[in-house]
Amino acid sequence: MFALDPRLQQDTLPIGDFPLCRLLLSNDSNYPWFILVPRRDDISEIFQLGVAEQQQLWQETTALAETLKDVFDADKLNIAALGNVVSQLHMHVIVRKREDAAWPAPVWGKVAAKPYEADQIAAIRERLRLVLTEDFTFLEG
Numbered sequence: 457m458f459a460l461d462p463r464l465q466q467d468t469l470p471i472g473d474f475p476l477c478r479l480l481l482s483n484d485s486n487y488p489w490f491i492l493v494p495r496r497d498d499i500s501e502i503f504q505l506g507v508a509e510q511q512q513l514w515q516e517t518t519a520l521a522e523t524l525k526d527v528f529d530a531d532k533l534n535i536a537a538l539g540n541v542v543s544q545l546h547m548h549v550i551v552r553k554r555e556d557a558a559w560p561a562p563v564w565g566k567v568a569a570k571p572y573e574a575d576q577i578a579a580i581r582e583r584l585r586l587v588l589t590e591d592f593t594f595l596e597g
Contacts, residue, residue: 458495461544467569469577471584472594474516476509477547479592484569485576486558488528488551492517493544500543517547523587524551534563 460478468480468491476496482489494505494513502510521533534550550563558566572580585594 458497460493461542461546463542464491464493464544464546469572470595471581472588472592474520475591476512477516479520481572481577481580482569483571485572486567486570487556487563488524488580489563490520490524490549490551492520492547492549496545499545500539501545502537504545513547517549520549523584524549527583527587529553 458478464480468482471479471481471490473479473495474492477492477494480491480493482491492513494509496505496509499505502513505513517535521535524530525533528551530551531554532552534548534552536548537545538548539545552559552563554560556563581594588594
């Protein structure tokens with residue numbers, strides 16, 4: 457049974473599910489920072505997924521990135537699969553803007569996380585509802 461790493465559960469807000477991945481929003485309003493987590497047990501590396509699931513992960517990552525670039529008018533998207541703190545396989549898809557708090561440096565550790573307000577979360581969910589219409593199920597939350 458799929459279980460989200462406790463650190464991801466603590467630091468993110470659930471948005472919904474693609475066919476393979478759970479979509480999370482990092483609770484840091486400094487950046488629109490999304491995380492895709494394949495709903496598979498005991499996977500820490502991309503190569504541990506089967507070939508079809510590797511392709512599905514990349515398709516979901518690419519589709520999300522294209523959507524976020526348009527929805528948030530990104531200057532750049534940062535996409536990474538890091539697992540030094542959280543070993544559960546997850547893909548970061550971070551919208552970057554030239555005026556964001558860390559530009560042009562990486563977002564990690566640059567400025568303290570600033571949790572979202574409830575109305576900000578609702579606005580992001582609503583923006584995504586308008587564009588994530590195929591192969592995506594929103595979680596209420």
